[in-house]
Amino acid sequence: MTLEEQAAILRLSFPFLVKEDVEVFLSFADYQVLQNKESLIQAGKISRKAFFILKGMMRGFFINEKGEEKNIFLRPEHTITGAPDSLFNQSPTKYTFESVTETHLLVFDYEEVLTLGYENSRIIQIFLRSYQENIQTLIYRVESMIDKAPEQRYEALLERSPQFFETAYNKHVANYLGITPVSLSRIIKRRSEA
Amino acid sequence: MTLEEQAAILRLSFPFLVKEDVEVFLSFADYQVLQNKESLIQAGKISRKAFFILKGMMRGFFINEKGEEKNIFLRPEHTITGAPDSLFNQSPTKYTFESVTETHLLVFDYEEVLTLGYENSRIIQIFLRSYQENIQTLIYRVESMIDKAPEQRYEALLERSPQFFETAYNKHVANYLGITPVSLSRIIKRRSEA
DNA sequence: TTCTCTGATTAACATATGTAAAGTGGCTTT
DNA sequence: AAAGCCACTTTACATATGTTAATCAGAGAA
Numbered sequence A, B: 001m002t003l004e005e006q007a008a009i010l011r012l013s014f015p016f017l018v019k020e021d022v023e024v025f026l027s028f029a030d031y032q033v034l035q036n037k038e039s040l041i042q043a044g045k046i047s048r049k050a051f052f053i054l055k056g057m058m059r060g061f062f063i064n065e066k067g068e069e070k071n072i073f074l075r076p077e078h079t080i081t082g083a084p085d086s087l088f089n090q091s092p093t094k095y096t097f098e099s100v101t102e103t104h105l106l107v108f109d110y111e112e113v114l115t116l117g118y119e120n121s122r123i124i125q126i127f128l129r130s131y132q133e134n135i136q137t138l139i140y141r142v143e144s145m146i147d148k149a150p151e152q153r154y155e156a157l158l159e160r161s162p163q164f165f166e167t168a169y170n171k172h173v174a175n176y177l178g179i180t181p182v183s184l185s186r187i188i189k190r191r192s193e194a
Numbered sequence C: 001t002t003c004t005c006t007g008a009t010t011a012a013c014a015t016a017t018g019t020a021a022a023g024t025g026g027c028t029t030t
Numbered sequence D: 001a002a003a004g005c006c007a008c009t010t011t012a013c014a015t016a017t018g019t020t021a022a023t024c025a026g027a028g029a030a
Helices: A003-013 A019-027 A084-089 A110-119 A121-147 A150-160 A162-167 A170-177 A181-193 B003-013 B019-027 B084-089 B110-119 B121-147 B150-160 B162-167 B170-177 B181-193
Strands: A029-034 A039-041 A049-055 A058-063 A069-075 A080-082 A096-099 A103-109 B029-034 B039-041 B049-055 B058-063 B069-075 B080-082 B096-099 B103-109
Touching: A003 A019, A003 A049, A019 A029, A019 A110, A019 A121, A039 A049, A049 A110, A058 A170, A069 A170, A069 B121, A080 A084, A080 A121, A084 B121, A103 A110, A110 A121, A110 B121, A121 A150, A121 B069, A121 B084, A121 B110, A121 B121, A150 A162, A150 A170, A150 A181, A162 A170, A170 A181, B003 B019, B003 B049, B019 B029, B019 B110, B019 B121, B039 B049, B049 B110, B058 B170, B069 B170, B080 B084, B080 B121, B103 B110, B110 B121, B121 B150, B150 B162, B150 B170, B150 B181, B162 B170, B170 B181
Parallel strands: none
Antiparallel strands: A029 A103, A039 A096, A049 A080, A049 A103, A058 A069, A058 A096, B029 B103, B039 B096, B049 B080, B049 B103, B058 B069, B058 B096
Protein backbone atom coordinates (compact mmCIF):
# COMPACT_ATOMS: atom_id res chain seq x y z
CA MET A 1 0.00 0.00 0.00
CA THR A 2 1.46 3.37 -0.99
CA LEU A 3 1.98 6.30 1.33
CA GLU A 4 -0.68 8.19 -0.60
CA GLU A 5 -3.21 5.42 -0.03
CA GLN A 6 -2.34 5.35 3.65
CA ALA A 7 -2.80 9.11 3.89
CA ALA A 8 -6.13 8.95 2.07
CA ILE A 9 -7.49 6.37 4.53
CA LEU A 10 -6.35 8.44 7.48
CA ARG A 11 -7.99 11.57 6.14
CA LEU A 12 -11.24 9.71 5.60
CA SER A 13 -11.12 8.21 9.08
CA PHE A 14 -10.20 11.45 10.82
CA PRO A 15 -11.71 14.24 8.69
CA PHE A 16 -10.72 16.93 11.19
CA LEU A 17 -7.01 16.45 10.38
CA VAL A 18 -5.29 18.77 7.91
CA LYS A 19 -2.77 17.52 5.38
CA GLU A 20 0.22 18.36 7.58
CA ASP A 21 -1.24 16.48 10.56
CA VAL A 22 -1.53 13.34 8.46
CA GLU A 23 2.03 13.71 7.28
CA VAL A 24 3.30 14.17 10.81
CA PHE A 25 1.28 11.21 12.01
CA LEU A 26 2.57 9.02 9.19
CA SER A 27 6.15 10.05 9.88
CA PHE A 28 5.77 8.61 13.37
CA ALA A 29 4.24 5.34 12.19
CA ASP A 30 5.63 2.09 10.83
CA TYR A 31 3.80 0.40 8.00
CA GLN A 32 3.47 -3.32 8.62
CA VAL A 33 1.77 -6.18 6.77
CA LEU A 34 0.66 -9.35 8.54
CA GLN A 35 -0.42 -12.59 6.93
CA ASN A 36 -3.22 -14.60 8.57
CA LYS A 37 -2.63 -15.62 12.21
CA GLU A 38 0.43 -13.49 12.76
CA SER A 39 0.65 -11.86 16.14
CA LEU A 40 1.66 -8.26 16.78
CA ILE A 41 1.34 -8.02 20.56
CA GLN A 42 2.02 -10.95 22.90
CA ALA A 43 0.44 -11.53 26.28
CA GLY A 44 2.87 -11.17 29.15
CA LYS A 45 4.87 -8.38 27.56
CA ILE A 46 4.59 -4.65 28.06
CA SER A 47 3.50 -3.15 24.76
CA ARG A 48 3.65 0.58 24.12
CA LYS A 49 2.39 0.06 20.60
CA ALA A 50 -0.94 1.16 19.24
CA PHE A 51 -1.97 0.38 15.72
CA PHE A 52 -4.34 1.65 13.08
CA ILE A 53 -5.80 -1.02 10.83
CA LEU A 54 -5.54 0.15 7.22
CA LYS A 55 -6.95 -3.11 5.84
CA GLY A 56 -7.93 -6.48 7.29
CA MET A 57 -8.94 -7.47 10.80
CA MET A 58 -7.30 -8.12 14.16
CA ARG A 59 -8.45 -10.13 17.13
CA GLY A 60 -7.37 -9.68 20.72
CA PHE A 61 -7.73 -12.58 23.09
CA PHE A 62 -6.58 -13.77 26.47
CA ILE A 63 -6.16 -17.25 27.89
CA ASN A 64 -8.52 -17.96 30.78
CA GLU A 65 -8.04 -20.19 33.82
CA LYS A 66 -9.08 -23.26 31.88
CA GLY A 67 -6.52 -22.55 29.17
CA GLU A 68 -9.15 -21.45 26.63
CA GLU A 69 -8.72 -18.49 24.30
CA LYS A 70 -11.33 -15.77 24.80
CA ASN A 71 -11.74 -13.15 22.11
CA ILE A 72 -12.25 -9.78 23.74
CA PHE A 73 -11.65 -7.73 20.62
CA LEU A 74 -12.45 -8.12 16.96
CA ARG A 75 -11.29 -4.95 15.31
CA PRO A 76 -12.25 -4.07 11.75
CA GLU A 77 -10.56 -1.75 9.29
CA HIS A 78 -10.01 1.92 10.08
CA THR A 79 -9.97 1.57 13.84
CA ILE A 80 -7.20 2.14 16.35
CA THR A 81 -6.37 -0.56 18.86
CA GLY A 82 -3.72 -1.47 21.39
CA ALA A 83 -3.38 -3.40 24.61
CA PRO A 84 -5.32 -1.16 26.99
CA ASP A 85 -3.83 -2.55 30.18
CA SER A 86 -0.30 -1.96 28.93
CA LEU A 87 -1.04 1.44 27.41
CA PHE A 88 -3.00 2.82 30.35
CA ASN A 89 -1.21 1.19 33.28
CA GLN A 90 2.28 0.38 31.98
CA SER A 91 1.72 -3.24 33.03
CA PRO A 92 2.35 -6.42 31.04
CA THR A 93 -0.72 -7.05 28.93
CA LYS A 94 -2.95 -10.08 29.29
CA TYR A 95 -3.93 -9.89 25.63
CA THR A 96 -2.46 -11.28 22.46
CA PHE A 97 -3.33 -9.48 19.21
CA GLU A 98 -3.16 -11.37 15.98
CA SER A 99 -4.51 -11.03 12.46
CA VAL A 100 -7.50 -13.05 11.28
CA THR A 101 -6.72 -12.32 7.62
CA GLU A 102 -4.06 -10.48 5.68
CA THR A 103 -3.82 -7.20 7.52
CA HIS A 104 -2.09 -3.89 6.83
CA LEU A 105 -1.24 -1.75 9.84
CA LEU A 106 0.18 1.56 10.89
CA VAL A 107 2.05 0.86 14.12
CA PHE A 108 3.08 3.77 16.30
CA ASP A 109 4.47 4.43 19.73
CA TYR A 110 1.57 5.43 21.93
CA GLU A 111 3.44 7.79 24.27
CA GLU A 112 5.21 9.47 21.41
CA VAL A 113 2.09 10.28 19.44
CA LEU A 114 0.13 11.15 22.57
CA THR A 115 2.83 13.69 23.41
CA LEU A 116 2.42 15.12 19.92
CA GLY A 117 -1.25 15.38 20.75
CA TYR A 118 -0.69 17.53 23.79
CA GLU A 119 0.76 20.17 21.46
CA ASN A 120 -1.67 19.81 18.58
CA SER A 121 -5.35 19.86 19.41
CA ARG A 122 -6.27 18.10 16.17
CA ILE A 123 -3.93 15.22 16.82
CA ILE A 124 -5.21 14.80 20.37
CA GLN A 125 -8.62 14.40 18.73
CA ILE A 126 -7.41 11.21 17.08
CA PHE A 127 -7.20 9.74 20.55
CA LEU A 128 -10.42 11.25 21.83
CA ARG A 129 -12.32 9.90 18.82
CA SER A 130 -10.72 6.49 19.10
CA TYR A 131 -11.57 6.33 22.77
CA GLN A 132 -15.13 7.33 21.97
CA GLU A 133 -15.43 4.70 19.27
CA ASN A 134 -14.08 2.09 21.66
CA ILE A 135 -16.47 3.12 24.41
CA GLN A 136 -19.47 3.00 22.11
CA THR A 137 -18.53 -0.40 20.74
CA LEU A 138 -18.01 -1.79 24.23
CA ILE A 139 -21.25 -0.32 25.55
CA TYR A 140 -23.08 -1.91 22.66
CA ARG A 141 -21.56 -5.28 23.47
CA VAL A 142 -22.47 -4.99 27.16
CA GLU A 143 -25.99 -4.03 26.13
CA SER A 144 -26.22 -7.08 23.90
CA MET A 145 -25.01 -9.33 26.68
CA ILE A 146 -27.41 -7.92 29.25
CA ASP A 147 -30.44 -7.54 27.06
CA LYS A 148 -30.23 -10.30 24.48
CA ALA A 149 -30.14 -14.08 24.43
CA PRO A 150 -27.33 -15.65 22.37
CA GLU A 151 -29.48 -16.09 19.27
CA GLN A 152 -30.55 -12.44 19.34
CA ARG A 153 -26.96 -11.37 19.85
CA TYR A 154 -26.04 -13.31 16.74
CA GLU A 155 -28.76 -11.58 14.75
CA ALA A 156 -27.77 -8.16 16.02
CA LEU A 157 -24.09 -8.71 15.23
CA LEU A 158 -24.88 -10.06 11.80
CA GLU A 159 -26.77 -6.86 11.08
CA ARG A 160 -24.36 -4.45 12.75
CA SER A 161 -21.04 -6.02 11.77
CA PRO A 162 -21.49 -8.41 8.84
CA GLN A 163 -17.81 -8.03 7.99
CA PHE A 164 -16.99 -10.10 11.07
CA PHE A 165 -18.69 -13.11 9.54
CA GLU A 166 -17.18 -12.49 6.14
CA THR A 167 -13.65 -12.15 7.43
CA ALA A 168 -13.28 -14.20 10.62
CA TYR A 169 -13.91 -17.88 11.32
CA ASN A 170 -17.24 -18.74 12.88
CA LYS A 171 -15.42 -20.07 15.91
CA HIS A 172 -13.83 -16.68 16.49
CA VAL A 173 -17.10 -14.85 16.11
CA ALA A 174 -18.84 -17.34 18.41
CA ASN A 175 -16.13 -16.79 20.98
CA TYR A 176 -16.52 -13.01 20.61
CA LEU A 177 -20.27 -13.42 21.14
CA GLY A 178 -19.65 -15.42 24.30
CA ILE A 179 -21.07 -18.67 22.96
CA THR A 180 -19.60 -21.97 21.76
CA PRO A 181 -19.09 -22.88 18.10
CA VAL A 182 -21.55 -25.72 18.72
CA SER A 183 -24.22 -23.30 19.81
CA LEU A 184 -23.53 -20.94 16.92
CA SER A 185 -23.85 -23.84 14.53
CA ARG A 186 -27.24 -24.71 16.02
CA ILE A 187 -28.39 -21.10 15.80
CA ILE A 188 -27.41 -20.82 12.14
CA LYS A 189 -29.19 -24.07 11.33
CA ARG A 190 -32.31 -23.07 13.23
CA ARG A 191 -32.47 -19.79 11.34
CA SER A 192 -31.90 -21.38 7.95
CA GLU A 193 -34.82 -23.73 8.55
CA ALA A 194 -37.28 -21.04 9.64
CA MET B 1 -20.41 19.73 50.80
CA THR B 2 -18.09 22.72 50.83
CA LEU B 3 -16.08 24.00 47.88
CA GLU B 4 -12.91 22.96 49.70
CA GLU B 5 -14.15 19.41 50.08
CA GLN B 6 -15.11 19.32 46.41
CA ALA B 7 -11.65 20.57 45.42
CA ALA B 8 -9.96 18.01 47.66
CA ILE B 9 -11.84 15.14 46.01
CA LEU B 10 -10.98 16.42 42.55
CA ARG B 11 -7.29 16.69 43.39
CA LEU B 12 -7.27 13.16 44.75
CA SER B 13 -9.07 11.82 41.69
CA PHE B 14 -6.94 13.72 39.18
CA PRO B 15 -3.52 14.12 40.83
CA PHE B 16 -1.99 15.66 37.72
CA LEU B 17 -4.09 18.83 38.12
CA VAL B 18 -2.61 21.89 39.78
CA LYS B 19 -4.58 24.07 42.18
CA GLU B 20 -5.56 26.55 39.48
CA ASP B 21 -6.87 23.79 37.20
CA VAL B 22 -9.17 22.59 39.94
CA GLU B 23 -10.43 26.10 40.55
CA VAL B 24 -11.08 26.63 36.86
CA PHE B 25 -12.84 23.29 36.60
CA LEU B 26 -15.00 24.03 39.63
CA SER B 27 -15.90 27.44 38.28
CA PHE B 28 -17.43 25.72 35.28
CA ALA B 29 -19.36 23.15 37.30
CA ASP B 30 -22.68 23.20 39.14
CA TYR B 31 -22.90 21.45 42.47
CA GLN B 32 -26.04 19.38 42.70
CA VAL B 33 -27.46 17.01 45.33
CA LEU B 34 -29.91 14.24 44.43
CA GLN B 35 -32.01 12.19 46.81
CA ASN B 36 -32.60 8.51 46.02
CA LYS B 37 -34.22 7.76 42.65
CA GLU B 38 -33.93 11.26 41.25
CA SER B 39 -33.04 11.46 37.60
CA LEU B 40 -30.48 13.82 36.09
CA ILE B 41 -30.61 12.83 32.42
CA GLN B 42 -33.76 11.60 30.70
CA ALA B 43 -33.92 9.23 27.76
CA GLY B 44 -35.16 10.86 24.58
CA LYS B 45 -33.52 14.21 25.25
CA ILE B 46 -30.20 15.55 24.03
CA SER B 47 -27.97 15.99 27.05
CA ARG B 48 -24.74 17.96 26.84
CA LYS B 49 -24.13 17.37 30.54
CA ALA B 50 -21.39 15.29 32.03
CA PHE B 51 -21.12 14.80 35.76
CA PHE B 52 -18.54 13.88 38.35
CA ILE B 53 -19.87 11.89 41.29
CA LEU B 54 -18.52 13.43 44.49
CA LYS B 55 -20.48 11.04 46.71
CA GLY B 56 -23.12 8.37 46.15
CA MET B 57 -23.92 6.29 43.08
CA MET B 58 -25.71 6.68 39.76
CA ARG B 59 -27.28 4.13 37.46
CA GLY B 60 -27.87 4.52 33.75
CA PHE B 61 -30.51 2.37 32.13
CA PHE B 62 -32.53 2.09 28.97
CA ILE B 63 -35.94 0.59 28.28
CA ASN B 64 -35.78 -2.41 25.94
CA GLU B 65 -38.34 -3.64 23.42
CA LYS B 66 -40.25 -5.52 26.10
CA GLY B 67 -40.51 -2.38 28.22
CA GLU B 68 -37.99 -3.60 30.78
CA GLU B 69 -35.30 -1.40 32.35
CA LYS B 70 -31.76 -2.56 31.63
CA ASN B 71 -28.94 -1.15 33.72
CA ILE B 72 -25.99 -0.43 31.47
CA PHE B 73 -24.10 1.70 33.98
CA LEU B 74 -23.59 1.61 37.72
CA ARG B 75 -21.20 4.40 38.50
CA PRO B 76 -19.50 4.75 41.86
CA GLU B 77 -18.00 7.78 43.52
CA HIS B 78 -15.20 9.74 41.92
CA THR B 79 -15.99 8.81 38.35
CA ILE B 80 -17.15 10.93 35.44
CA THR B 81 -20.21 9.89 33.48
CA GLY B 82 -22.59 11.24 30.88
CA ALA B 83 -24.85 9.96 28.13
CA PRO B 84 -22.26 8.78 25.60
CA ASP B 85 -24.60 8.74 22.61
CA SER B 86 -25.63 12.33 23.25
CA LEU B 87 -22.14 13.56 24.08
CA PHE B 88 -20.37 11.85 21.20
CA ASN B 89 -23.02 12.03 18.48
CA GLN B 90 -25.24 14.97 19.47
CA SER B 91 -28.24 12.62 19.28
CA PRO B 92 -31.04 12.17 21.81
CA THR B 93 -29.85 9.68 24.39
CA LYS B 94 -31.44 6.30 24.98
CA TYR B 95 -30.33 6.31 28.60
CA THR B 96 -31.84 7.66 31.78
CA PHE B 97 -29.44 8.40 34.63
CA GLU B 98 -30.77 8.40 38.16
CA SER B 99 -29.38 8.16 41.66
CA VAL B 100 -29.54 4.91 43.62
CA THR B 101 -28.83 6.69 46.91
CA GLU B 102 -28.26 10.28 48.05
CA THR B 103 -25.75 11.54 45.53
CA HIS B 104 -23.64 14.70 45.27
CA LEU B 105 -22.57 15.75 41.80
CA LEU B 106 -20.51 18.24 39.90
CA VAL B 107 -22.43 18.85 36.68
CA PHE B 108 -20.70 20.56 33.81
CA ASP B 109 -21.22 21.34 30.17
CA TYR B 110 -19.25 18.79 28.20
CA GLU B 111 -18.40 20.99 25.19
CA GLU B 112 -17.44 23.89 27.36
CA VAL B 113 -14.98 21.98 29.50
CA LEU B 114 -13.68 20.01 26.53
CA THR B 115 -12.90 23.31 24.84
CA LEU B 116 -11.01 24.34 27.95
CA GLY B 117 -9.12 21.10 27.56
CA TYR B 118 -7.91 21.91 24.09
CA GLU B 119 -6.03 24.85 25.59
CA ASN B 120 -4.79 23.22 28.77
CA SER B 121 -3.09 19.87 28.43
CA ARG B 122 -3.75 18.98 32.06
CA ILE B 123 -7.47 19.55 31.74
CA ILE B 124 -7.66 17.48 28.57
CA GLN B 125 -6.15 14.72 30.67
CA ILE B 126 -9.30 14.67 32.79
CA PHE B 127 -11.11 13.44 29.72
CA LEU B 128 -8.41 11.06 28.58
CA ARG B 129 -8.27 9.46 32.01
CA SER B 130 -12.04 9.25 32.28
CA TYR B 131 -12.23 7.64 28.88
CA GLN B 132 -9.54 5.19 29.88
CA GLU B 133 -11.34 4.31 33.10
CA ASN B 134 -14.56 3.79 31.18
CA ILE B 135 -12.86 1.60 28.60
CA GLN B 136 -11.22 -0.55 31.24
CA THR B 137 -14.44 -0.98 33.18
CA LEU B 138 -16.34 -1.92 30.03
CA ILE B 139 -13.67 -4.35 28.86
CA TYR B 140 -13.79 -6.03 32.22
CA ARG B 141 -17.55 -6.41 31.96
CA VAL B 142 -17.34 -7.86 28.46
CA GLU B 143 -14.68 -10.27 29.70
CA SER B 144 -16.93 -11.34 32.54
CA MET B 145 -19.81 -11.91 30.19
CA ILE B 146 -17.77 -13.91 27.70
CA ASP B 147 -15.69 -15.89 30.15
CA LYS B 148 -17.86 -16.42 33.21
CA ALA B 149 -21.18 -18.02 34.07
CA PRO B 150 -23.61 -15.85 36.04
CA GLU B 151 -22.56 -17.22 39.40
CA GLN B 152 -18.90 -16.53 38.70
CA ARG B 153 -19.78 -13.04 37.50
CA TYR B 154 -21.49 -12.45 40.82
CA GLU B 155 -18.40 -13.59 42.72
CA ALA B 156 -16.10 -11.46 40.62
CA LEU B 157 -18.25 -8.35 41.02
CA LEU B 158 -18.58 -8.92 44.75
CA GLU B 159 -14.82 -8.93 44.98
CA ARG B 160 -14.12 -6.12 42.54
CA SER B 161 -16.96 -3.74 43.39
CA PRO B 162 -18.44 -4.59 46.79
CA GLN B 163 -19.76 -1.04 47.07
CA PHE B 164 -22.35 -1.92 44.43
CA PHE B 165 -23.95 -4.44 46.78
CA GLU B 166 -23.70 -2.11 49.74
CA THR B 167 -25.28 0.83 47.96
CA ALA B 168 -27.65 -0.46 45.26
CA TYR B 169 -30.62 -2.81 45.46
CA ASN B 170 -29.94 -6.43 44.57
CA LYS B 171 -32.37 -6.11 41.69
CA HIS B 172 -30.28 -3.33 40.19
CA VAL B 173 -27.05 -5.27 40.58
CA ALA B 174 -28.67 -8.38 39.11
CA ASN B 175 -29.83 -6.33 36.16
CA TYR B 176 -26.31 -4.90 35.76
CA LEU B 177 -24.94 -8.46 35.81
CA GLY B 178 -27.38 -9.50 33.12
CA ILE B 179 -29.35 -11.90 35.29
CA THR B 180 -32.75 -11.85 36.98
CA PRO B 181 -33.30 -11.00 40.65
CA VAL B 182 -34.69 -14.54 41.00
CA SER B 183 -31.44 -16.00 39.78
CA LEU B 184 -29.34 -13.72 41.97
CA SER B 185 -31.40 -14.75 44.95
CA ARG B 186 -30.72 -18.42 44.16
CA ILE B 187 -27.00 -17.77 43.74
CA ILE B 188 -26.75 -15.99 47.07
CA LYS B 189 -28.62 -18.79 48.81
CA ARG B 190 -26.50 -21.46 47.16
CA ARG B 191 -23.33 -19.74 48.29
CA SER B 192 -24.53 -19.21 51.84
CA GLU B 193 -25.24 -22.93 52.15
CA ALA B 194 -21.89 -24.09 50.82
C1' DT C 1 -53.52 -1.77 63.97
C1' DT C 2 -54.32 -2.38 59.17
C1' DC C 3 -53.34 -1.41 54.39
C1' DT C 4 -50.16 -0.63 50.76
C1' DC C 5 -46.00 -0.68 48.31
C1' DT C 6 -41.71 -2.59 47.18
C1' DG C 7 -37.97 -5.76 47.28
C1' DA C 8 -36.57 -10.39 48.14
C1' DT C 9 -37.45 -15.23 48.34
C1' DT C 10 -39.31 -19.64 47.02
C1' DA C 11 -41.53 -23.06 44.01
C1' DA C 12 -42.53 -25.44 39.58
C1' DC C 13 -41.70 -26.01 34.97
C1' DA C 14 -39.70 -25.37 30.21
C1' DT C 15 -35.80 -24.81 27.41
C1' DA C 16 -31.57 -23.07 25.29
C1' DT C 17 -26.94 -23.64 26.06
C1' DG C 18 -22.69 -26.11 27.69
C1' DT C 19 -20.11 -30.21 27.44
C1' DA C 20 -18.11 -34.24 25.40
C1' DA C 21 -17.64 -37.10 21.65
C1' DA C 22 -18.16 -38.66 17.08
C1' DG C 23 -18.62 -37.66 12.32
C1' DT C 24 -18.20 -34.77 7.85
C1' DG C 25 -15.89 -32.23 4.33
C1' DG C 26 -12.32 -29.54 2.34
C1' DC C 27 -7.63 -28.67 1.92
C1' DT C 28 -2.73 -29.60 2.17
C1' DT C 29 1.24 -32.55 2.54
C1' DT C 30 3.70 -36.47 1.90
C1' DA D 1 -3.91 -41.78 -2.92
C1' DA D 2 -3.35 -41.81 1.68
C1' DA D 3 -2.80 -39.37 5.89
C1' DG D 4 -3.32 -35.40 8.62
C1' DC D 5 -5.29 -31.18 9.89
C1' DC D 6 -8.86 -27.98 10.78
C1' DA D 7 -13.32 -25.94 10.81
C1' DC D 8 -17.79 -27.17 11.18
C1' DT D 9 -21.76 -30.10 12.19
C1' DT D 10 -24.43 -33.36 14.66
C1' DT D 11 -25.83 -36.13 18.61
C1' DA D 12 -26.93 -37.09 23.46
C1' DC D 13 -27.22 -35.67 27.99
C1' DA D 14 -27.02 -32.60 32.20
C1' DT D 15 -28.04 -28.40 34.32
C1' DA D 16 -28.33 -23.47 35.42
C1' DT D 17 -31.17 -19.90 34.21
C1' DG D 18 -35.56 -17.73 32.53
C1' DT D 19 -40.34 -17.39 33.29
C1' DT D 20 -44.42 -17.06 35.94
C1' DA D 21 -46.65 -16.90 40.06
C1' DA D 22 -47.17 -17.12 44.87
C1' DT D 23 -45.38 -15.88 49.30
C1' DC D 24 -42.67 -13.41 52.66
C1' DA D 25 -40.73 -9.27 55.03
C1' DG D 26 -40.06 -4.58 56.15
C1' DA D 27 -41.18 0.35 55.83
C1' DG D 28 -44.32 3.83 55.75
C1' DA D 29 -49.01 5.84 55.53
C1' DA D 30 -53.61 6.14 56.85
